[in-house]
Amino acid sequence: MTEPHIVVHDLTMAYGDRVIQRDLNFTIGRGDIFIIMGGSGCGKSTLLRHLIGLIRPAKGRILYDGVDFWNADPSTRTALLRRIGVLYQSGALWSSMTLAENVGLPLGEYTDLDDAEIMALASLKLALVGLKGFENYYPYEISGGMQKRAGLARAIALDPEILFFDEPSAGLDPVSAKRLDDLIVELRDSLGATVVIVTHELPSILAIGTNSVFLDAERKTMIAQGPPRELLHHADPKVREFLTRGGTL
């Protein structure tokens, strides 16, 4: 078992009175590629939004290296947020900025680097995701897959310890999706980061996931956890059906 990096303890997520998921308990180990999976509408993205501090839990705790995120003081929370990078489903690039400016913004806000260094570093981050030479392009001038990679360059701008991905392969062709998966693994290995991915793309889940949790919309809780390949033989038919795309092994 790897050292715990993120611990989710008795987490209940709700919008007002409507409970999305309850009693979630799992641990994400340092260096894991942790998959959050489940059918549509089960609350995967909501869980991600809880993990990255966008939504306060209705109940329960989320601990980063033992620090309770929501019970920490604002400055500790800000420091914790600086340690994470997020790639949103659409890339979420700021449309009024070039790719280099998108990547450079967090560097400008959180470091003492001068403008030349920021631009050099932004170029380097773009090169890491295969976008060398696209520094001066605006998001609308590049394809959806490239926007995702630019979003990833922005996510790794501050050398985060934890990388969150919301449906990274959605909308990508299989070759681009595979390339992105390889890039995620490469960045995890090189940066030594922990990776958390929300996805229901089976090839990605089985290819790169080292650990996972399976959320169920009907029971409103997690019904399985463990390495995705082990869950192929899980006792719950719902999990098996999901991981075998409704077929049999």
Place this chain on the structure above:
Amino acid sequence: MTEPAPTAMLALRQKEGRLHVCLGGDWRIATPQRPTVGEVILALEETRCKQVVIEDGGIQAWDSALLLFLEQLREFCRRHDIELDCRGLPEGVRRLLHLAAAVTPTTTAGAPRSPGWLERVGLRTLNLFDQTQAFVAFIGETALSLLRLIRGRARFRLRDLWLVLQECGPDALPIVTLIALLMGLILAYVGAIQLQMFGAQVYVANLVGLGTLREMGAMMTAVIMAGRTGAAYAAQLGTMQVNEEIDALKTLGLSPMEFLVLPRMIALIVMVPLLTLYADLIGLLGGGLAAVSVFDLTVLEYVTQTRTALSLQDLGVGLIKAVVFGILIATAGCLRGIQCRRSAQAVGEAATSAVVSAIVAIVVADSLLTILFTRLGI
């Protein structure tokens, strides 16, 4: 006792025609006074070594700062045909350097270059030509849609029409009331002060009446509607463009012109004259308030003088202008919205552009119509 600040170390030594670069300590962005690549470059220029060997002399912590240093050094070595040996670096650093150097199939496009002045003139001319073409096409399509509407063949949802009628009509009443009332007051004040010098303040009713009905009622209502509704139309249609909703209509075989533009066009053609009529009444009331309360006119005097001074023709002039203004606001708002590019910034630009275009068009049209009506003796 405080901990000493982390430091990054760089040691250079020349050996057998090679420059050995020994890195140690804390190589992170937050580390103060990190060595720069300039120091290595200077040593390379002095020693004229053709090979650089990077060594790990006890790197304790690293992040992008080390990567940037190495990438800049690699770029210098590449340009000066110097061999760079990074095998001594930690594995993670080597992998990232390799990743940064890897060229994927999508990296073949060159960076956009900035054109020269002659090219810029050409591009702007072409752009102007394209915009004119798009404008003419839009007007043509709108006219065809209106024709189809008259022939009962236009396809749009009546519910949408009611909704936009509500938005641009009754919802605009409070702001129109306020502006029209103040406009009447201002006209009365400005006129009455001058007329008082000749003892002719009763003619303030003529000034307010003619000014409001022929010019200011329609103009002020149009300016309000341009800022309020024209911008909203551009933003709505622009957002629909971003969300591919307009593409979805097209693929279903539904004309965005009929489905989206036509209801908005009808709403403004109907509502701007009605709001102008309302603004005229409120403007007259505002002028009356000032005339009676400050300039010693009686209500009867003001009403009688207003009835003497105004004719239905004056009201008609204002309403014809209002119809034209309604068409211009709808055209500017819808055209900018439909032309919007697919980004959040473009939606903002479309809204701004719609307001500016509409106001300019309103003022130009007002000038032309005023000259025309004067020439015709109306």
